[in-house]
Amino acid sequence: xxxxxxxxxxxxxxxxxxxxxxxxxxxxVKIGHYVIPGAFxxxxxxxxxxxxxxxxxxxxxxSQQKIADAVISLDNGxxxxxxxxxxDLPDNAVLSDKTRAMVDKMRDxxxxxxTSIVLTPDASLTLNVSSFxxxxxxxxxxxxxxxxxxxxxxxxxxxxxxxxxxxxxxxxYYNDYKNGSSSRSYLTVDNMTALREHHFNINGSLYGIGNSxxxxxxxxxxxxxxxxxxxVALGMLDTWNVQSIASLNALNGxxxxxxxxxNKGSTVIENTTLALxxxxxxxxxxxxxxxxxxxxxxxxxxxxxxxxxxxxxxxPYGVYDVRVDIVVNGRTxxxxxxxxxxxxxxxxxxxxGSFSWQVFGGSLDYDRVSYRRHxxxxxxxxxxxxxxxxxxxxxAVLSGLNVKxxxxxxxxxxxxxxxxxxxxxxHVSVGAQTLVANDGTWRNVSNITLSSPGGFGSxxxxxxxxxxxxxxxxxxxxNDSVGATLNLSKFVxxxxxxxxxxxxxxxxxxxxxxxxYSTTLYSGRYATVGLRAGLQRxxxxxxxxxxxxxxxISLDFSLPLASWMSLGVSRDRxxxxxxxxxxxxxxxxxxxxxxxxxxxxxxxxEQAGDNRYSxxxxxxxxxxxxxxxxSVTRAGDASTNxxxxxxxxxxxxxxxxxxxKERERSGIIIKTDSVGDGRLAAKxxxxxxxxxxxxxxxxxxxxxxxxxxxxxxKNSEDSFDIVSGRKxxxxxxxxxxxxxxxxxxSMVTVFGRIRYPDGNLAANVDIHNHIGKTRTDxxxxxxxDIDKKFPVITLVSRSGNICEADLDLNKARGAAWVxxxxxxxxxxxxxx
Numbered sequence: 001x002x003x004x005x006x007x008x009x010x011x012x013x014x015x016x017x018x019x020x021x022x023x024x025x026x027x028x029v030k031i032g033h034y035v036i037p038g039a040f041x042x043x044x045x046x047x048x049x050x051x052x053x054x055x056x057x058x059x060x061x062x063s064q065q066k067i068a069d070a071v072i073s074l075d076n077g078x079x080x081x082x083x084x085x086x087x088d089l090p091d092n093a094v095l096s097d098k099t100r101a102m103v104d105k106m107r108d109x110x111x112x113x114x115t116s117i118v119l120t121p122d123a124s125l126t127l128n129v130s131s132f133x134x135x136x137x138x139x140x141x142x143x144x145x146x147x148x149x150x151x152x153x154x155x156x157x158x159x160x161x162x163x164x165x166x167x168x169x170x171x172x173y174y175n176d177y178k179n180g181s182s183s184r185s186y187l188t189v190d191n192m193t194a195l196r197e198h199h200f201n202i203n204g205s206l207y208g209i210g211n212s213x214x215x216x217x218x219x220x221x222x223x224x225x226x227x228x229x230x231x232v233a234l235g236m237l238d239t240w241n242v243q244s245i246a247s248l249n250a251l252n253g254x255x256x257x258x259x260x261x262x263n264k265g266s267t268v269i270e271n272t273t274l275a276l277x278x279x280x281x282x283x284x285x286x287x288x289x290x291x292x293x294x295x296x297x298x299x300x301x302x303x304x305x306x307x308x309x310x311x312x313x314x315x316p317y318g319v320y321d322v323r324v325d326i327v328v329n330g331r332t333x334x335x336x337x338x339x340x341x342x343x344x345x346x347x348x349x350x351x352x353g354s355f356s357w358q359v360f361g362g363s364l365d366y367d368r369v370s371y372r373r374h375x376x377x378x379x380x381x382x383x384x385x386x387x388x389x390x391x392x393x394x395x396a397v398l399s400g401l402n403v404k405x406x407x408x409x410x411x412x413x414x415x416x417x418x419x420x421x422x423x424x425x426x427h428v429s430v431g432a433q434t435l436v437a438n439d440g441t442w443r444n445v446s447n448i449t450l451s452s453p454g455g456f457g458s459x460x461x462x463x464x465x466x467x468x469x470x471x472x473x474x475x476x477x478x479n480d481s482v483g484a485t486l487n488l489s490k491f492v493x494x495x496x497x498x499x500x501x502x503x504x505x506x507x508x509x510x511x512x513x514x515x516x517y518s519t520t521l522y523s524g525r526y527a528t529v530g531l532r533a534g535l536q537r538x539x540x541x542x543x544x545x546x547x548x549x550x551x552x553i554s555l556d557f558s559l560p561l562a563s564w565m566s567l568g569v570s571r572d573r574x575x576x577x578x579x580x581x582x583x584x585x586x587x588x589x590x591x592x593x594x595x596x597x598x599x600x601x602x603x604x605x606e607q608a609g610d611n612r613y614s615x616x617x618x619x620x621x622x623x624x625x626x627x628x629x630x631s632v633t634r635a636g637d638a639s640t641n642x643x644x645x646x647x648x649x650x651x652x653x654x655x656x657x658x659x660x661k662e663r664e665r666s667g668i669i670i671k672t673d674s675v676g677d678g679r680l681a682a683k684x685x686x687x688x689x690x691x692x693x694x695x696x697x698x699x700x701x702x703x704x705x706x707x708x709x710x711x712x713x714k715n716s717e718d719s720f721d722i723v724s725g726r727k728x729x730x731x732x733x734x735x736x737x738x739x740x741x742x743x744x745x746s747m748v749t750v751f752g753r754i755r756y757p758d759g760n761l762a763a764n765v766d767i768h769n770h771i772g773k774t775r776t777d778x779x780x781x782x783x784x785d786i787d788k789k790f791p792v793i794t795l796v797s798r799s800g801n802i803c804e805a806d807l808d809l810n811k812a813r814g815a816a817w818v819x820x821x822x823x824x825x826x827x828x829x830x831x832x
Contacts, residue, residue, distance in 0.1 A: 047071055047072070047073040047082060048071070048072055048073065049069055049070070049071050050069070050070055050071075050072055050132055050133050050134060051066050051068075051069060051070075051133050051134070052066065052067055052068035052069065052070050052084060052125070052133070052134040052135070052136055053065055053066055053067065053133060053134070053135050053136070054066075054067040054135070054136045054138060054305060054306075055135050055136070055137050055138070055285075055305070056137075056138065056139075056140075056284040056285060056305050057137050057138060057139050058284055059284045059285050065286060065304045065305055066087060067086065067087060067095075067136060068084050068085060068086045068087055068103065068136070069084070069085050069087065070082075070083070070084045070085075070134050071083050071084075072127075072134075078110050078111065079110075079111045079127060080108055080109065080110050080111070081106055081108070081109045081111070081117065081125070081134075082107065082108060083106065083107060084103050084104075084106050086100065086103060086104070095123075095138075095142065095143060095144065096122075096141070096142055096143060096144045097144070098120060098142075099119065099120055099122065099123050099138070099142045099143075102119045102120055102123070103119065103136075106119075111125075111127055119136075120142065122138060122139040122141045122142035123136060123137070123138045123139070123142040124136070124137050125137075140282060140307070143306050143307050144307065152268075152269050153228065153229060153267060153268055153269075154267040154268075154269065154703060154704070154705060154731055154733075155705070155731050156196070156197070156731065157194075157196040157197050157731055157732070157733050157736055158729070158730040158731045158732070158736070158738055159194070159196065159653065159730070159732070159733075159736040159737060159738050160196060161195075161653060161654055162193070162194070162195050162653075163193075163194055163651070163652065163653035163654075163735055163736055163737035164191065164192065164193045164194070164651065164652050164653070164735060164737070165191075165192050165194075165649055165650075165651045165664070165665055165666060165667060165699070165734075165735055165737060166189060166190070166191045166192075166649060166650045166651075167189065167190040167191075167647075167648075167649045167663040167664070167665070168187065168188065168189050168190075168647065168648060168649070168650070168663075169187070169188045169189075169645070169646070169647045169663070170185070170186070170187050170188075170645070170646045170647070171185065171186050171187075171643070171644065171645040171646070172184070172185040172186075172209075172643070172644045172645075173185075173641065173642065173643045173644070174641070174642045175639065175640070175641050176639060176640040176641075177639045178637075178638065178639070184207070184208055184211070185208070185209040185210060186205060186206065186207045186208075186209065187205065187206045187209060188204075188205040188206075189202075189203070189204060189205075190202075190203045190663075190665075191203075192665045192666075192734045192735035193735055194666075194733060194734060194735025194736050196733070196736075197225055197226070197227045197733050198223070198225050199223075199224055199225070199733060199734040199735040200221075200222070200223050200224075200735075201220060201221070201222055201224060201734070201735075202218070202220065202221050203218075203219045203220040203221075204216060204217055204218040204219055204220075205217050205219070218236070219238050219255075220235075220236060220237060220238050220241060221235050221236040222234060222235035222236060222237050222241060223235050224734070226265045226266050226267055226703070226733070227265075227267055228265075228267060228268075229263055229265045229267055229268035230261070230262070230263050230265055231244055231260070231261070231262060231263075231264065231265040231266070232259065232260070232261045233259065233260045233261075234258065234259040234260070235257070236255055236256075236257055237255065237256045237257075237258065237260065237362075238253075238254075238255060238256070239251050239253065239254060239255075239256065241260075242256055242260050242360050244260065244262050244264040244265075244356075244358045244390075245262060245264050245356055245357070245358045245390040245391070245392050245404060245406070246358055246360065246388065246389075246390035246406045246408070247390070247404070247406045247417040247419065248406070248408065248417075249417060249435060249474070250413065250415045250417075250435065250437060250441070250472050250473075250474060251364075251366055251410075251473070253366065253367065254364060254365055254366030254367065255364075255365045255366075256360075256362050256363070256364050256365075256386060257362050257363040257364075257365070258360065258361050258362010258363060258364075258386065259360065259361065259362060260358065260359070260360035261358070261359055261360070262356065262357050262358030262359065262390075263356055263357055263358075264356040264357075264358055264392070266702075266703035267703055269703075269704075273312075273313035274311075274312050274313055274342075275312040275315070275340050275341050275342050276341040276342070276396065277339065277341055278309040278310075279309065279310040279312065279322075279324065279338040279340070280307060280308070280309055280310075281303070281307070281308055281309075281310060281324060281326055281334075281336075282306070282307045282308075282326075282334075283303050283304070283305055283306065283308070283326060283328065284305060284328060284333065285305050285328050285329070286302075286303070286304045286305055286328070287302075287303065287326065287327050287328035287329065287333075288300055288301065288302055288303075288326075288327045288328075289301045289302075289303060289310060289324060289325070289326055289327070290324070290325040290327060291310065291315075291322050291323070291324055291325075292322060292323040292324075292325070293320060293321075293322050293323075298315065298322060299311075299314065299315070310324065312340060312342065315340055315342060316342070316426055317342045317399065317423075317426050319339070319340065319341050319342075319398070319399055319425075320339075320340055321337055321338070321339055321340070322337070322338055322339075322340055323335065323336075323337055324336050324337070324338055341396065342399075354393060354394040354395070355391070355392070355393045355394075356391065356392045356393075357389070357390070357391045357392075358389060358390045358391075359388070359389040360386075360387070360388055360389070360408075361385075361386060361387035361388070362385075362386060362387075363383065363384070363385060363386070364382075364383070364384050364385065364386040364410050364411075365381060365382070365383050366381070366382055366384075366410075366473070367380070367381055367382070367473060368380060368381070368382045368473060369473040382411065384410055384411040385410060385411075386408065386409070386410040387408065387409060387410075388406060388407055388408025388409065389406070389407060389408070390404065390405065390406040390407075391404070391405060392404040392405075397422070398422065398423065398424050398425065399423035399424060399425050399426065400421075400422070400423040401420070401421070401422050401423075402419075402420070402421045402422075403418070403419070403420050404418070404419045404420075405417070405418040405419075406418075411471070412439075412471065413437055413438060413439060413471055413472060414437065414438040415435065415436070415437045415438075415472070416434075416435070416436050416437075417433070417434065417435045418433070418434050419431070419432070419433045420432050420433075426451075427450060427451050427452065427453060428448075428449070428450055429448070429449045430446075430447070430448045430449075431446065431447050431448075432444065432445070432446045432447075433445040433446075435466075435474075437469060437471075437472055439469030439470045439471040439472055440467065440469035440470060441466075441467065441468055441469035441471075441472045441474060442466065442467050443464070443465070443466035443467075443474070443477065444463075444464070444465055444466070445462065445463070445464045446462065446463050446464075447460070447461065447462040447463075448460065448461050448462075454490070455487055455490065456486070456487055456490050457484065457485050457486040457487050458484065458485050459482075459483070459484045459485075460482070460483050460484075461480070461481070461482040461483075462480060462481050462482075463479075463480040464477045464478070464479050464480070465477065465478055466478070476507055477507060478505070478506040478507045479503065479504060479505040479506060479507065480503075480504055481501065481502065481503040481504070482501065482502055483499065483500060483501030483502070484499070484500055484501075485497060485498070485499045486498045486499075488519075489519075494519055494520060494521065495519065496517060496518055496519025496520070496531070497517070497518055497519070498515075498516070498517050499514070499515070499516045499517075500514070500515050501513070501514045502514075508541070509540070509541040510538070510539065510540055510541065511538075511539040512536070512537070512538055512539075513536070513537045514534070514535070514536050515534060515535045515536075516532075516533075516534040517531075517532070517533045517534065518530065518531065518532045518533075519531050526559070526560060527557055527558065527559050527560075528557070528558040529555065529556070529557055529558075530555070530556040530557075530558070531553075531554070531555060531556075532552075532553070532554045532556065532568075533551075533552065533553040533554070534551065534552050534553075535549065535550075535551050536549070536550045536551075537549050537550075538550075549571075550570065550571065550572050551570065551571045552568060552569070552570035552571075553568055553569055553570075554566050554567065554568030554569075554580070555567050555568065561585075562585065562586035562587070562588070563583075563584070563585050563586075564583070564584045564585075565581075565582065565583045565584075566580070566581070566582040566583075567580070567581055568580045568581075569603070571605075575605045576602060576604070576605035577602070577603040577604045577605055578600050578601065578602060578603065579600060579601050579603050580598070580599070580600045581598065581599055581600075582596070582597070582598040582599075583596065583597050583598075584596040584597075591621050591622065591623050592619060592620070592621055593620050593621060593622040594618075594619070594620035595618075595619050595620075596616075596617070596618045596619075597615075597616070597617050597618075598615070598616045599613060599614065599615045599616075600613065600614050600636075601613040601614075602636075612636070613636065614633070614634060614635050614636045615633070615634045616631065616632070616633045616634075617631065617632050617633075618630065618631035618632075619631070622661060623661060624659075624660075624661065624692065624693075624696070625648060625659035625660065625661060626646055626647070626648040626659070626661050627646070627647055627648065627661035627662075628644065628645050628646035628647060629643075629644070629645050630642075630643070630644050631643045647661070647663055648660060648661050648662070648663065649662060649663055649664065649667070649697075649699050651667055651669065651697050651699070651737045652737070653669065653737035653738075653739055654739055656669050656671065656695065656737075656739055657697075658695060658696070658697020658737070659697060660697045660698065660699040662698075662699035663699065664699035664700050664701050664702075665701070665702045665734045665735065666699075666700055666701070666702040666732040666733065666734060666735060666736045666737065667697055667698050667699040667700045667732070667737055667738075668684070668697070668698050668700065668706070668708065668730065668732075668737070668738045668739075668740060669695055669696070669697050669698075669737060669738070669739050669740070670682055670691055670695060670696050670697075670698065670708075670710070670740045670742075671694065671695045671739065671740065671741040671742075672691055672693075672694065672695065672696070672710075672742070672744055673694050673695075673744070679691065679692045679713045679715075679716040679718055680692075680710060680711070680712065680713055680716075680718075680720055680744070681710075681711050681712065681713040681714070681716075682696075682698065682708060682709070682710055682711075683708070683709045683711060684698065684700070684706050684707070684708050684709075685704075685706055685707055690713055691710075691713075697737075700732060702732050702733050702734040702735075702736065703732075703733065703734070704731075704732060705729065705730070705731050705732075706729070706730050706731075706732060707727070707728075707729050708727065708728045708729070708730065708740060709726060709727050710722050710725070710726050710727075710740075710742050710744070711726075716813075718746065718813055718814060719746075719747045719748070719749070719814050720744050720745065720746055720747060721744070721745040721747050721787075722742055722743070722744055722745075723742075723743040723744065723745060724742065724743040725740065725741060725742030725743055726742060728740050745771070745787040745788075745789070746787065746788040746789065747785055747786070747787060747788070748785070748786050748788055748809050748812045748813075748814065748815065748816055749783060749784075749785055749786075749814070749815040749816070750782075750783065750784055750785075750786050750793075750807065750809070750812075750815075750816055750818055751781070751782070751783050751815065751816070751817045751818070752781070752782060752817060752818035752819055752820070752821050753779065753780045753781045753782070753819070753820050753821065754767065754776060754780055754782060754793075754795060754805065754820075754821045754822075754823060755780065755820060755821065755822045755823070756795075756797070756803065756822075756823065757803060757822065757823065757824060757825050759822065761779065761780035762776055762780050762795055762797070762823070763776055763777070763778050763779065763780050764776060764777070764778060765795055765796065765797055765798065766795070766796050767782055767784060767793050767794070767795050767796075768793065768794045768795075768796065769784060769786055769787075769790065769792065769793050769794065770787065770790050770792075771785065771786075771787055771790075772784065772785060786807065786809065788809045788810070788812070791806060791807040791808070791809045792804055792805070792806050792807070793805050793807065793821075793823075794826070795823050801825070802825070802826045803823035803824055803825045803826055804823055804824055804826050805821045805822070805823040805824070807821070
């Protein structure tokens with residue numbers, strides 16, 4: 001049997017032969033039942049790269065799953081595998097460690113009878129000569145199960161040097177009244193300095209900037225290290241930073257000068273969307289997995305050949321059975337029944353497994369205040385000790401039971417706080433929070449949430465009761481609330497949603513009742529029209545009060561091009577009727593991202609003040625370095641209020657500085673050194689960011705691994721060649737600022753016509769630059785790719801004379817016609 005060149009070039013093998021007389025006279029080589037032409041055999045002796053596909057031993061299906069690339073060659077009539085490089089693709093079957101180790105160390109292994117190589121008792125390589133590719137034929141034991149980790153541990157920091165991120169929030173307001181005016185400004189900063197996984201945080205605010213009575217306050221100054229799932233924090237801590245697990249509701253704010261340590265850290269990240277127990281399937285060839293719950297199709301997932309875990313992240317929470325059908329080539333080859341265990345309480349968990357602990361202690365500075373009814377008393381600040389511990393556990397009881405308890409003491413007080421949340425099933429959840437102390441203080445908050453199957457509605461209720469002792473600075477509570485939502489669209493088309501709720505505060509003697517309704521009246525190509533209406537009734541401090549009532553009704557219009565408008569009427573508790581109109585426009589690009597205007601006027605009834613109307617205008621801006629809002633309000637009493645807020649972050653690392661509009665505690669500085677106004681894009685964990693200028697700082701949340709890829713921006717006319725540093729992976733901790741410096745060429749395709757120094761056309765001559773060359777045509781016209789950093793082209797005439805032209809490409813984008821160019825004579829070739 002003879003084989004044609006076309007068949008040899010199949011299955012991804014690309015052959016490019018230059019036939020010389022020696023090759024034409026080479027003798028054919030027989031491999032198995034095939035005869036290889038002499039020219040191809042000569043090329044094969046030099047070595048050739050071919051794909052390796054994987055196939056299960058119990059199926060004869062032609063494999064389509066590439067798992068590696070191999071280099072093979074012909075040596076004295078024998079085909080030899082020089083090396084194999086595994087391809088790590090997300091959907092590849094995963095080889096077992098034994099099989100992978102055998103493949104990785106393969107060097108210069110000869111095929112038996114030029115057709116097969118035995119790797120292990122469970123895997124072998126076969127040469128398919130007809131299409132010239134390799135097949136790895138495996139048993140089930142040669143594969144390992146692709147199981148998604150339930151938790152992952154963040155690796156060491158990718159930033160070795162000292163770096164810093166400062167987040168800021170600046171605000172200023174001005175009020176103008178009939179009898180005077182006032183203004184005030186503030187600045188809040190959160191600074192994080194880091195060396196690898198170690199970081200120091202300072203948080204504080206400055207109020208009354210520009211005034212003689214300005215004040216400043218320091219909230220936090222602490223060292224923190226959270227590595228390997230264990231967190232330690234020490235220094236001046238606010239009570240919030242102590243609470244990795246602990247609940248400290250008996251403290252009225254205050255500061256703790258001490259230390260906290262525990263295994264509830266941010267570096268252990270649990271995937272709480274997956275079922276507790278993996279559902280595993282084996283596919284003998286590429287196919288589908290169909291998952292059914294009570295006869296209804298829940299999911300269809302595609303897999304290649306191998307052992308995999310089904311993705312249960314989109315499955316409903318709860319504990320239930322599912323039927324799993326494995327379908328290959330339209331035929332069900334296997335069926336199994338598995339248990340899904342997705343407990344509700346795991347959704348709120350993040351930490352080192354199902355059990356977490358924490359201890360803390362130090363010096364406490366807190367306010368001693370008595371909130372007892374009719375006996376309010378501020379006894380000033382108290383400096384004392386504090387110590388305690390906390391533990392949390394998640395148990396597989398029903399659909400999930402989470403228990404958290406904190407025991408701590410300070411001054412002469414001992415306090416225990418316990419939180420319990422039980423998910424009975426996907427429709428019922430109950431919870432309770434208790435606090436007890438040795439001064440006689442106790443408090444209990446309980447709640448229940450019910451949701452009907454099929455999405456018809458939900459019901460919730462809560463109850464809070466307490467008793468205040470003699471020392472703790474806590475407030476008495478005695479209230480309950482109940483509410484329900486009914487989805488009327490389940491019964492009537494466009495029926496909408498109705499919500500009813502009531503809150504009773506027996507401590508203050510107030511009661512509130514609310515009824516809200518919303519629906520979509522029309523949804524079309526040019527607009528969406530919605531209706532909102534509501535009724536509120538308030539009872540104040542008197543059980544005999546017949547209540548005061550407020551009502552509103554509004555039509556909302558969502559228009560094309562991110563526009564929105566609302567028209568409505570409301571009536572307040574004093575009997576005054578107001579007409580209201582609001583409009584908002586959002587923009588996808590540019591510095592101005594949103595513009596809004598709202599106005600109201602009195603239609604009837606009495607209203608305080610001399611004027612009938614009020615107007616508010618607001619604007620939101622968003623730039624590369626800063627973001628904020630501006631608003632101006634003219635109220636019904638003729639007063640004017642103006643507000644301005646601004647936020648962003650400043651970062652430095654290794655002599656590099658960056659600014660961002662986002663307020664995050666870590667990030668990446670990408671140095672592109674691009675020329676002119678060119679734009680690139682960075683894909684970071686599948687989110688796209690636009691890069692412009694010589695560098696860009698992208699602020700990102702810490703305690704995460706980021707996979708970065710530099711690419712051309714699809715919305716830009718610019719063209720860049722990313723020579724190196726296209727991809728990178730960084731682990732970022734608080735304060736870490738990674739620096740990425742890819743080698744980037746800003747490319748422009750230049751079209752033009754070139755002339756010699758004497759003005760004659762340079763026809764049919766070679767043109768060079770530092771990255772390539774081309775040749776002019778009979779009219780001296782040419783096209784060539786040029787790096788904007790080196791916009792010089794060199795012309796070499798037939799006689800060997802050299803001349804150069806320096807092009808002005810600063811404003812060129814993608815492609816540019818440069819017209820007639822006259823080159824200048826040179827003595828030697830330009831550097832390139």
